[in-house]
Amino acid sequence: xxxxxxxxxxxxxxxxxxxxxxxxxxxxxxxxxxxxxxxxxxxxxxxxxxxxxxxxxxxxxxxxxxxxxxxxxxxxxxxxxxxxxxxxxxxxxxxxxxxxxxxxxxxxxxxxxxxxxxxxxxxxxxxxxxxxxxxxxxxxxxxxxxxxxxxxxxxxxxxxxxxxxxxxxxxxxxxxxxxxxxxxxxxxxxxxxxxxxxxxxxxxxxxxxxxxxxxxxxxxxxxxxxxxxxxxxxxxxxx
Ligand code: FES
Numbered sequence: 001x002x003x004x005x006x007x008x009x010x011x012x013x014x015x016x017x018x019x020x021x022x023x024x025x026x027x028x029x030x031x032x033x034x035x036x037x038x039x040x041x042x043x044x045x046x047x048x049x050x051x052x053x054x055x056x057x058x059x060x061x062x063x064x065x066x067x068x069x070x071x072x073x074x075x076x077x078x079x080x081x082x083x084x085x086x087x088x089x090x091x092x093x094x095x096x097x098x099x100x101x102x103x104x105x106x107x108x109x110x111x112x113x114x115x116x117x118x119x120x121x122x123x124x125x126x127x128x129x130x131x132x133x134x135x136x137x138x139x140x141x142x143x144x145x146x147x148x149x150x151x152x153x154x155x156x157x158x159x160x161x162x163x164x165x166x167x168x169x170x171x172x173x174x175x176x177x178x179x180x181x182x183x184x185x186x187x188x189x190x191x192x193x194x195x196x197x198x199x200x201x202x203x204x205x206x207x208x209x210x211x212x213x214x215x216x217x218x219x220x221x222x223x224x225x226x227x228x229x230x231x232x233x234x235x236x237x238x239x
Pocket of ligand 1: 211
């Protein structure tokens with residue numbers, strides 16, 4: 001059981017919640033969050049935005065009953081954190097030029113990713129591309145942890161990036177955005193591997209129910225357990 005230390009509205013139904021809880025969460029992982037007894041039945045999978053040993057932060061968007069209950073939590077309230085789950089983003093310590101591309105609430109895991117990549121190789125360049133449909137959130141925070149921040153409002157963030165300028169690309173956001181980015185990488189014959197973080201619907205979060213099943217080049221995989229991070233070619237290169 002964790003204790004909420006802040007839960008702030010950022011606009012456009014985005015919230016940033018910090019929870020005190022000992023953890024070993026890594027970039028790209030997620031927790032199943034629950035702050036209610038019986039309804040809704042399912043806990044909510046939410047990506048880790050930031051983490052240190054004593055606390056975890058979540059950037060989330062209110063999209064249904066579960067997240068509506070989460071956004072009502074106040075400082076001092078208790079919340080059940082089940083996790084951290086998933087494989088998370090890979091180490092890129094041998095890459096010099098890294099791009100992180102996020103859209104909507106999919107920007108959430110890129111904050112800790114940028115911090116981690118800078119920490120594992122201080123000489124690498126990390127550029128972040130964020131796409132928003134309306135008001136922007138946390139751009140100052142993202143700007144502070146990367147070399148260059150590109151923000152796109154109302155357009156296609158995938159138009160802003162030249163994949164050939166990077167040694168590795170990491171993306172999280174709407175499936176269509178990640179798919180377009182994958183096609184762009186293929187079209188311009190980018191050498192950089194593209195890592196995509198899938199946001200399939202989940203139920204158990206631990207590999208037991210198959211609700212999150214995803215067709216890949218290596219057969220059906222569970223996004224919650226085998227992912228959420230896959231190579232773009234694994235999930236988008238099979239159609
Ligand atoms: Fe149940 Fe992935 S959510 S197997």
